[in-house]
Amino acid sequence: MSLVVEHAAPVKKNYVTALKEALFEEMERNPNLICQGEDIGILGGAFGVTEGLQARYGASRVVDMPISEACIVGSAVGLALGGKTVMAEMQFIDFISCGFDQIVNMMATYHYRTAGEVNMPVVVRGPAGAYGGGALYHSQMNEAWFCNSPGLRVVCPSTPYDAKGLLKGALRDGNPCIFFEIKELYRKREIAEFLPEEDYAIPLGKAIVRREGSDLTFVTYGQNVYHCLQAAVELEKLGVNAEVIDIRTLVPLDEDTIFTSIAKTNHLIAVNEAPMTCGFAGEIVARVSEKAFEYLDAPPMRITRLDTPVPWAKPLELHVLPSVEKLVNAALKSVKF
Amino acid sequence: MSRTSGTAPAANATQKGDTPSIRPRDLLSKEDCLEIFRQLYLARYFDVRLIKEKRLGHLTGTLYSSHNQEGVLVGSLYGLKPNDWISPIHRDMPAFFLKDIKFDWRRADRMGLSIEEVCAQVWGRVGSPGRARDNWSHIGSRSKRIIHSTSMLAGTIPVAAGVVYADRLDGGDAVCVTFNGEGSTAQGIFHEAINYAAVHKLPVVTVVENNQWAYGTPAELECPTTDVADRARGFGIPGLVADGQDVFDVYDKVMTAINYARSGRGPSIVECKTFRAYGHGDHDDDRANKYRPKEDVEKGRARDPIAICRATLLALGHIDAAHAETFRAEGKNASEAKNDDFPPEVVTFLNEGIEFALQSSLPPADEGAKWVFREAK
Numbered sequence: 084m085s086l087v088v089e090h091a092a093p094v095k096k097n098y099v100t101a102l103k104e105a106l107f108e109e110m111e112r113n114p115n116l117i118c119q120g121e122d123i124g125i126l127g128g129a130f131g132v133t134e135g136l137q138a139r140y141g142a143s144r145v146v147d148m149p150i151s152e153a154c155i156v157g158s159a160v161g162l163a164l165g166g167k168t169v170m171a172e173m174q175f176i177d178f179i180s181c182g183f184d185q186i187v188n189m190m191a192t193y194h195y196r197t198a199g200e201v202n203m204p205v206v207v208r209g210p211a212g213a214y215g216g217g218a219l220y221h222s223q224m225n226e227a228w229f230c231n232s233p234g235l236r237v238v239c240p241s242t243p244y245d246a247k248g249l250l251k252g253a254l255r256d257g258n259p260c261i262f263f264e265i266k267e268l269y270r271k272r273e274i275a276e277f278l279p280e281e282d283y284a285i286p287l288g289k290a291i292v293r294r295e296g297s298d299l300t301f302v303t304y305g306q307n308v309y310h311c312l313q314a315a316v317e318l319e320k321l322g323v324n325a326e327v328i329d330i331r332t333l334v335p336l337d338e339d340t341i342f343t344s345i346a347k348t349n350h351l352i353a354v355n356e357a358p359m360t361c362g363f364a365g366e367i368v369a370r371v372s373e374k375a376f377e378y379l380d381a382p383p384m385r386i387t388r389l390d391t392p393v394p395w396a397k398p399l400e401l402h403v404l405p406s407v408e409k410l411v412n413a414a415l416k417s418v419k420f
Numbered sequence: 421m422s423r424t425s426g427t428a429p430a431a432n433a434t435q436k437g438d439t440p441s442i443r444p445r446d447l448l449s450k451e452d453c454l455e456i457f458r459q460l461y462l463a464r465y466f467d468v469r470l471i472k473e474k475r476l477g478h479l480t481g482t483l484y485s486s487h488n489q490e491g492v493l494v495g496s497l498y499g500l501k502p503n504d505w506i507s508p509i510h511r512d513m514p515a516f517f518l519k520d521i522k523f524d525w526r527r528a529d530r531m532g533l534s535i536e537e538v539c540a541q542v543w544g545r546v547g548s549p550g551r552a553r554d555n556w557s558h559i560g561s562r563s564k565r566i567i568h569s570t571s572m573l574a575g576t577i578p579v580a581a582g583v584v585y586a587d588r589l590d591g592g593d594a595v596c597v598t599f600n601g602e603g604s605t606a607q608g609i610f611h612e613a614i615n616y617a618a619v620h621k622l623p624v625v626t627v628v629e630n631n632q633w634a635y636g637t638p639a640e641l642e643c644p645t646t647d648v649a650d651r652a653r654g655f656g657i658p659g660l661v662a663d664g665q666d667v668f669d670v671y672d673k674v675m676t677a678i679n680y681a682r683s684g685r686g687p688s689i690v691e692c693k694t695f696r697a698y699g700h701g702d703h704d705d706d707r708a709n710k711y712r713p714k715e716d717v718e719k720g721r722a723r724d725p726i727a728i729c730r731a732t733l734l735a736l737g738h739i740d741a742a743h744a745e746t747f748r749a750e751g752k753n754a755s756e757a758k759n760d761d762f763p764p765e766v767v768t769f770l771n772e773g774i775e776f777a778l779q780s781s782l783p784p785a786d787e788g789a790k791w792v793f794r795e796a797k
């Protein structure tokens with residue numbers, strides 16, 4: 084609760100603290116903001132993202148919901164229809180499937196079918212991603228389901244700065260948004276950073292170049308940003324200079340940043356943690372192939388999970404997921420094409 | 421059940437002219453009662469031992485303890501026929517080996533998982549029926565008639581309804597007992613599936629383990645009625661409430677529901693009132709101490725199912741006072757309980773399971789890409 088008033092010397096903030104700050108500040112700024120989800124009040128959230136929020140803003144604005152994802156999302160639609168802004172937490176993003184109909188049919192289409200009469204400022208956010216041994220139902224990256232459902236913003240921050248700025252951006256955007264947080268990054272010390280003292284929001288649809296390079300471009304988001312950065316370090320030793328783009332927002336997609344990079348490096352490797360078939364890496368490859376084909380010196384490539392669920396046992400999990408090694412090998416293949 | 425020596429004949433001797441009311445437990449033999457007692461120790465020891473193993477750093481992954489809720493598991497499972505189906509979820513890990521385990525725990529044709537298989541699963545080894553592809557309770561067995569759950573709460577109830585429908589089509593008389601927490605009753609599929617089962621009079625018994633908490637959310641924020649069993653009314657099916665701390669009361673109510681289902685009259689809900697001993701999972705123990713008032717926890721754990729069962733056996737004369745003093749597991753946390761607090765055969769049984777798990781290797785990496793589809797012959 085000391086979150087909002089901090090007088091001490093600035094400290095580096097981790098990803099989860101950044102999210103927490105975004106929620107406290109938006110709750111303060113927007114009296115119409117309601118937060119709801121399973122165990123977000125009394126407990127403060129399974130991962131502590133909403134810790135202290137109910138104590139500060141009360142149980143009518145920070146609501147412990149019965150275990151029904153369909154209702155958490157569906158009632159958020161009703162709240163939005165009634166003029167509220169809603170943060171709806173999924174305890175794990177995997178459970179979003181239980182609210183799927185309300186999201187893709189009720190929420191995503193509302194603005195469209197009312198000819199713009201009703202907007203849906205609802206952010207459905209939750210912990211996502213593999214590599215932590217969470218197995219089939221606590222590891223998913225199911226962002227592609229929502230990218231294929233017009234009307235939804237799809238966001239995936241990879242740093243504390245972005246987590247805070249994009250969550251604020253999403254809460255102010257006015258469109259429904261599925262917000263993928265990377266739980267393996269929540270408390271990762273190495274990525275903690277100083278955050279601006281003043282209010283900031285990152286508008287959706289702006290990619291960022293995480294590392295500049297001249298020979299090849301990795302385009303990715305989420306946890307794979309770090310795998311690509313590590314691969315770039317390995318590749319450097321082999322004389323290959325890789326650029327790493329973190330798209331941050333999948334819908335809308337910042338094509339310009341990607342095309343500008345491809346015009347420079349002429350090689351593309353698109354990376355996502357989800358399965359390959361109809362995954363977002365495929366969308367990136369398609370856009371570059373359609374609109375920036377003339378810049379390519381090699382076939383664009385995808386590194387993704389195999390077309391499998393995420394298994395539990397470590398050897399299996401590592402086998403199916405993208406890795407630094409897989410990225411390095413793909414990069415070498417691409418530049419040698 | 422062949423052993424029918426009766427446990428409490430006096431209770432059946434009602435006034436003249438009345439039909440004597442016989443509870444399912446009254447048909448249990450002394451041996452059955454002692455076996456039920458032993459199974460409570462087995463379930464408790466499994467839990468205690470896993471917590472110890474985790475603390476020693478031998479296990480990864482979250483443990484969802486069934487401590488204090490063993491009466492629900494043992495009481496629900498004891499009266500099943502070998503061919504019946506079950507669907508355990510996260511808090512029901514012992515159910516996998518308790519199914520059809522009566523008397524001879526090592527019987528070769530048992531219709532339940534072996535302790536070896538269950539331990540291999542907990543340790544994440546290839547000896548698990550699921551070959552460590554998914555964790556903890558996400559296992560099952562078609563041949564042993566155990567539904568393989570996902571994480572998605574209440575998700576097995578429609579599957580239970582479907583599998584007994586199939587069994588009926590094939591001329592079987594199997595019943596399926598599904599386990600669910602009170603929190604999971606908030607899911608739409610809980611209601612959708614019971615509705616379907618009620619419409620078709622399918623033999624599905626939905627056991628609700630009401631342990632008062634769903635992670636950090638108290639029961640009253642999940643369900644508006646005091647008794648979850650009241651939900652049954654809307655479907656026109658029986659809704660029974662059992663004292664989950666009394667294994668014999670659970671047995672009575674679940675057996676009543678099972679008999680009702682098997683006779684073709686349809687599904688029912690049996691709510692067992694109990695209390696979660698620890699945090700939601702072991703990762704939540706510290707936080708649970710903050711969000712659950714200490715007095716509530718003490719009260720909820722005061723009626724240990726082992727102690728209550730012992731008292732019943734003493735009253736029935738199935739054990740004498742000296743025997744009753746032999747093992748004292750009740751009320752003890754994993755850190756306090758010792759092997760001596762449990763019957764030695766319980767400890768040996770689990771040691772053998774763990775031994776097997778440790779001998780079993782991790783699955784080979786390329787199995788990660790296997791079995792997405794059925795392979796063409």
Ligand SMILES: Cc1ncc(C[n+]2csc(CCOP(=O)(O)OP(=O)(O)O)c2C)c(N)n1
Binds near residue numbers: 572602633
């Ligand atoms: C559809 C779905 N939403 C959320 C979860 C996360 N979750 C796992 S267990 C749990 C609480 C379950 O409470 P209850 O049903 O009472 O069972 P208990 O753990 O008390 O035995 C929650 C919210 C889940 N597994 N599935």
Ligand SMILES: [Mg+2]
Binds near residue numbers: 603633634
């Ligand atoms: Mg519960």
